[in-house]
Amino acid sequence: MRTRPEITESPLEETAFVRAEKRRGRGARSNASGRHEAYARVSFDDGWHDGTASQGAGGAQAEHHEADENDIPRLRTTVTDEHAKTIITRNISPDIPFDRSINPYRGCEHGCIYCYARPSHANMGLSPGLDFETRLFAKPNAADLLRKELARPRYRCRPxxxxxxxxxxxxxxxxxxxxxxxxxxxxxxxxxxxIITKSALIGRDLDILSSMARRNLVKVALSVTTLDHRLSRHMEPRASTPGRRLQAISALAKAGIRTGVMVAPVIPSLNDHEIEGILAKAYEAGAREAGWVMLRLPLEIKDLFAEWLAEEAPDRADRVMGLVKNMRNGRLYDTRFMHRMRGQGAYADMISKRFRLAVKKLGFHMGLEPLDCTRFVAPRQDSQQMSLF
Incomplete structure (x- = not known):
């Protein structure tokens, strides 16, 4: 449970599509209302911003338009503190290899256009589009909550x-x-x-991670979607570059930390040809575990991703979406467990076989020993009462 933070009025215009000058450096192209809202934003161009409207005002309109083009403010990232009541989230999904997780932040400035977490922003009354990557929520009391939850007598340790x-x-x-x-x-x-991340910032915490690694308490995976810097810049604009992610893999591995790579998501006809190349570079850097996930397009993501494709890869947009539907029984998403992460059919089977062959050829270790849960000691709570032992 958590308290819902106070939301200020969005600085974005009340239309779905946001002009390129304003959203430069962001992933989404629009800011449509979330699925829970009573009213939907719609995009309408009346011509005033490009000088095609009536010229009844003489030259004044053209002069005003020129000033607008030069002075359009860029979207800025805002962060709101959210004082959560609990921090460990539980799940019982049969196709997810963990039953508990922590999310220090809501929203993500990386701006990955394919991010399956985008629809969660609709639960805050915000858009899964540009709001998701510009209006963030931080949980400053997360560590205190974690200490409290781990100290509960009935807590049972699992990763x-x-x-x-x-x-x-x-x-x-x-x-x-x-x-x-x-x-x-x-x-x-x-x-x-x-831990899974796309950021080289994880190298900041090598001191803690290496300490935990000596007790078999941690493993880290870097998500590498593409080795193409241009594609990465447009598809995941504020994440670390592919090269820096590979450097992070190298630094983690040299520090003795169990390190892997996630080829995720695999996007048909866009980055699927890079599977073997990504795995080879990651193995060379020191990764010894690997995984992959097929592109997922639930809820609002399907429209956001389609908008992005139309602008960034118009020559392949129809093929990409066609292959996605081919793997999902004619739909853009299949919510069923055991199908949503992989898809099904000839194309999905081909990707799975290519991945398995590549990891076997390169020598990745699959099915390594689990992390050690036997060392867990409940943390001491801050209290004026002294311990009896």
Whole structure:
């Protein structure tokens, strides 16, 4: 449970589509209302911004238009503190390899257009589009809550996953350091953790991670979607570059930390040809575990991704969406467990076989020993009462 933070009025215009000058450096092209809202925003161009409207005002309109083009403010990232009541989220999904997770932040400035977490922003009364990557929520009391929850007498230790929804090492973490404080609590309690990220900022915490690694308490995976810097810049604009992610893999591996790579998501006809190349580069850098996930387009993501494709890859847009439907029984998404992550059919089977052959050829280790849960010691709570032992 958590309290819903106060939301200020969105600085975005009340139309779905947002002009390129204003959203430069962002992933989504629009800011349509979330599915829970009573009214939907619609885009309508009356011609005033491009000089095609009536010229009844003489030259004044053209002069005003020129000033607008030069002075359009860029979208800025805002962060609102959210004082959660609990921090560990539980799940019983049969196709997810963990039963508990932590998300230090809501929303993600990385702006990955394919991000399956985008629809969660609709639960805050915000748009899964540009709001998701510009209007963030931080949980400053996360470490205190974690300490409290781990100290409960009935708590039973199992690995906690971090980075499964939004990235714990997105740019705001550099200043907020919520993830680092969480790691400090986990390290103190000898509690195992798995981390997935697209950010080289994880290298900041090598001291804690290496300490935990010596007790088999941590494993980290870097998500590498493409080796093409241009594609990465447009598809995941504020995430670390592919090269920096590979450098992070190398640094983690050299520090003795179990390190893997996630080829995720695999996007038909866009980055699917890179599977073997990504795995080879990651193995060379030091990754020894690997996984993959097929593109998922639930809820609002299907429209956001289609808008992005139409602008960034119009020559392949129809083919990409056609292959997605081919794997999902003619739909853009299949919510069924065991199908949503992989898809089905000839194309999905081909991707799966290619991945298995590549990891076998390169020598990735699959099915390594689990993290150690036997070392867990409940953290001490801050209290004026002294311990009896």
């Amino acid at each position: 906690i996953a971090i980075g499964t929804n939004t990235d714990p090492y997105q740019p705001v973490e550099k200043d907020r350091q919520i993830m680092r404080r969480l790691l400090e609590v986990l390290d103190e309690a000898s509690h195992p953790v798995t």
